[in-house]
Amino acid sequence: MIYYFSKLVICWQFGKYGDEAPNYKLGDDRDKAIYYLSTCCQIYAKGCEQMKPIGSTGRAWLKGFHIFFACTWIGTAISMQLLTFVRSHISTGDELWAVNAAIKLLDDYIIIPSAFGVLITGILFSWLTNWGFFKFNWIIVKYLINIEAILFGTFFLGPWVNGMEAISKVERLSALQNITYLHNAKMVVYFGPLQALILIAAVFITVLKPWGKRGKAEKKPHN
Ligand code: HEM
Structure with a gap:
């Protein structure tokens, strides 16, 4: 610029x-x-x-870390959905809390670091390689997806998950009669899979690289 x-x-x-x-x-x-x-x-x-300060080996390492974080993010998001299915087959308060605690643990220790891992390696890709920040529409869309996922996770999904864990820890099985708990559970069931689907879409967007270069006819460079 x-x-x-x-x-x-x-x-x-x-x-x-x-x-x-x-x-x-x-x-x-x-x-x-x-x-x-x-x-x-x-x-x-x-x-x-x-002098792009990264060679082909550096780029390969960066890509490796980027893909690793994307895998752990999506894999954990899908696993959390499976755990929400398990939650509908439990019979004791301890089981209910254990499932909620497991979901919160995955959120805190895998989802959050992975989301930032993907974002940071994505920014490094833009900065250190010729892909750039705003040259390609698919990269801009990936930024939007990544930032949307982090914001939605921080302000909605995370608090819903934390709330369910906290309520079930205290109220055990009677949490299932708690209006806040039921509301959070409903939201997580609706929006959890949606978030996972958006992340999966980011993978296909990367592979297909649609929408071409900004302001130009479609052209796919070999960076
Ligand atoms: C911060 C926004 C992001 C940026 C700037 C970004 C940028 C990139 C770039 C430049 C590549 C290399 C493409 C190539 O060499 O062909 C890449 C690969 C990849 N990205 Fe991202 N990415 C971002 C977010 C994401 C997200 C949110 C996901 C999914 C959760 C994701 C999943 C992948 C995968 C799976 C690859 C490997 C694809 C392949 O090797 O064909 N990225 N990304």
Whole structure:
């Protein structure tokens, strides 16, 4: 962006001087300042472009970690859904609390670190490789999915799961008559699978890479 901005400034400056551009003479102090600033920006931006600080081995490691976190995130999300099915076949308060505690444990120690692991490795991908942040629509969609999943998990799914664990810990089987508990359980049953499906969609979006490059006809580079 800095590069294109500086190009724009230089074009504008040269435009002012027409065909004399190659023999461009620095005018007043303002002209000089703009000229030097934009030249420095160009050199800096070109330098950054040329020295992507990650080679093919580094990229492979990064991809490995990214896929690992994506697998643990989706795998755990699906496992949590299975546990919610188990919850409808229990007969004692201890069992009810144990299932809820297991779901909360998976949420706290696998889902949350994995979600941030995917986000951080995704950001590193954008920063250290030529995929970039906003060059491709599929990457923008993945950012939206990742951020949506983290926000929805933080403000809705997580509190629902924590609430169920806390209520069943105290009330045991009579939690099943608690309105808040029943509401949380219903929400988790509706929105848990939806969240998992959105994450699975992110995997297919990555593989299919639809919607092309931003502002251009579809083209899939081999980064
Ligand atoms: C923060 C947003 C994200 C960014 C910027 C991002 C970016 C990327 C990039 C650049 C690749 C390499 C693609 C290639 O080499 O062909 C990749 C691979 C992958 N991403 Fe993401 N990603 C993000 C979020 C996610 C999410 C939320 C998931 C699923 C939970 C996910 C799952 C995958 C998988 C499975 C691959 C490997 C696909 C393959 O090797 O074909 N990513 N990601």
